């Protein structure tokens with residue numbers, strides 16, 4: 001008898017993703033849903049979705065949700081976690097949301113060592129609004145607001161938010177991964193698992209930055225976008241554990 | 251009847267598929283191709299080609315590499 005070894009995880013609703021073909025958000029949502037089940041935290045999890053393409057995360061993840069104003073995920077999550085310390089509180093934020101509009105809230109939450117988990121999806125553009133430059137856009141990368149490519153003299157250079165957050169005393173675990181290949185997808189799942197475990201153990205602020213393709217705004221096929229992550233994005237934003245004060249968490 | 255070397259099989263939900271072809275690009279044995287008819291969303295969905303033709307070097311192993319890569323969770327994997 002053949003056994004089913006892969007199926008839709010239970011915390012992913014049966015609704016069809018509105019995301020574009022090949023969008024990394026879809027993969028990251030699924031990984032989160034799998035972990036909610038594997039760690040048995042689905043019933044006590046609260047997700048704080050962003051503004052941006054993932055604003056409708058509540059249509060997909062079958063957990064409690066508290067929508068935050070643009071960029072303010074970490075502030076809303078702080079309030080939720082402090083009033084409901086038994087819950088597992090995580091934000092899900094894109095780069096426009098977290099690295100531009102919500103920079104202040106994020107840095108201070110990390111610095112205070114809030115016991116929350118942040119899933120930071122870095123696709124280098126403002127996706128939902130049509131592909132404007134984000135703080136994370138690479139030098140030379142085209143966007144609707146940097147035609148001809150991002151020019152550091154005019155537009156500044158890509159902002160490495162995860163490194164900034166690693167400097168903050170209160171942050172415990174920060175890793176950068178990607179979802180552009182099966183190997184990296186597996187690694188991303190391990191990283192998010194650890195981030196949740198850091199929170200479950202009460203250790204403090206954890207964040208996983210996931211490099212994620214946006215084929216639509218990069219104007220590439222999904223297969224080419226996956227390659228582009230490897231060849232260009234990881235050169236500026238290398239995949240690595242950026243900070244780990246937690247060590248092995250069980 | 252299952253062939254001796256064939257240990258796995260996948261089922262692609264053609265209506266969930268958005269034709270990104272990431273699964274096609276990652277299957278180690280090139281067992282996924284593209285359908286020649288459109289689905290209701292207007293995509294040419296991916297199609298499993300590993301079905302017991304007796305031609306394959308090595309059939310589907312049920313490794314699930316395609317499924318973990320599929321953004322739209324359109325692939326289910328079965329293993330003997």
Ligand code: SF4
Pocket residue numbers: 018019020022023024025053123127128213214215216217
């Ligand atoms: S615009 Fe980009 S980030 Fe948004 S759903 Fe489409 S591919 Fe994903």
Ligand code: SF4
Pocket residue numbers: 258259260276277278279280281282300309310311312313314315316317327
């Ligand atoms: S389960 Fe593995 S071998 Fe089978 S179709 Fe998918 S990627 Fe190919």
Ligand code: SF4
Pocket residue numbers: 262266267268269270271272273274295296319320321322323324325
């Ligand atoms: S990865 Fe999924 S959505 Fe993309 S072509 Fe394959 S089955 Fe379709």
